[in-house]
Amino acid sequence: MNEPRVYKQPLFGIFLSGVMLMFSCGILFFVSEALTDLWFMIPILGLFGIAFLISLFSYTSKVTITDDEITSSYMFIPKTLRWTEINRASGTGSGIKLHSEDVTVSINSRLPGVEEIIETIGQKRADLFSTTEFSEFRRGLGSYFGFFIIFLLFAGIGVFYFSIADFSSESLISMGFIALFLIFFMWTFLASPQSITLENNNLQIKYLLGEKNFLANEIGGFYFSHTRTRRGGKQYYISLNLRDGKNIRISGLNIGLPVAYLVLKNWHKKFAN
Incomplete structure (x- = not known):
């Protein structure tokens, strides 16, 4: 340079x-x-x-x-x-x-x-960015708080619709959309990693409903990726790409995503060979 x-x-x-x-x-x-x-x-x-x-x-x-x-x-x-x-x-x-x-x-x-x-x-x-300094990442409290607020908001809207509904076809369709959105939102949260632990050549990802373990040589790589918002901004996340073609999206951690990304990348470089 x-x-x-x-x-x-x-x-x-x-x-x-x-x-x-x-x-x-x-x-x-x-x-x-x-x-x-x-x-x-x-x-x-x-x-x-x-x-x-x-x-x-x-x-x-x-x-x-x-x-x-x-x-x-x-x-x-x-x-x-x-x-x-x-x-x-x-x-x-x-x-x-x-x-x-x-x-x-x-x-x-x-x-x-x-x-x-x-x-x-x-x-x-x-x-x-070594595993000696960073060996575990957990989901940040802010993501739990955001989930709780959004869930309460839409649950309140659903209760309000139910209390005033005349159970006509239009009302049932509206309540159905709200219910589907809540189910999708809850599933998205439940399917998101809650913590990541690095121990030697093993990476453990814990979810609210289970956990997964991967060896370093089962992982193709880590990538610092983003999606575009409607206003043209970027929402960053870490993409864990498995060698079998599956991808896992990691975000909402209690530490900055760039730090977590560099730690995961160095860990993979050390143990994947």
Whole structure:
């Protein structure tokens, strides 16, 4: 790597955020002309301002990688670590952080080319992602909480429909769709890995209704993959590809997916041969 590699958001995103903020403020200004009490506008403007700052924080993020160091910046404030200074890695969700004694470099998972950044980190400091440091991953509490809230929401909708239904064909069809969605949602959650344990050349995946064990040579590889959302964003997950052609999707862990991915990749590289 002779030239520094720079990963950053397109400037169009910052421009679009600014246009949206000015457009929203313009609408509020014209609405306020017809009202006498303007105090309600203060919290609304505050919310718009917070949303703009969050967007600005994300769109101004940048990562620069050289042979000797990695630099990340937010709001044009850079933080740099030499590869040799990094003593541990952490993360939540789809993010990853690199730490020294007094500096933390955080990588924005929304950056274009974040997959390449993660691979480079794994190549430069593979020792940070060993099974000695990370031998078990569990499903994060946030995923349980999200499941509980969504289940209660749709269960409440179902109870409401049942209480007011006249049991006509339209009502039965609506309740049937709600029931099918709840069954599908529960099955998706029950079929998702709840914990992953690495012990020598064995990988154990536990589910709420059972467990599976795989030897390293039964696994074709691990891949840091994503699906596209309706708004064009990315939802990341780890794809465990078995040699028999089956795939297992891993997400919602209590540690950042990039960290888990690099640990699993190094474990497989060590024991699959």
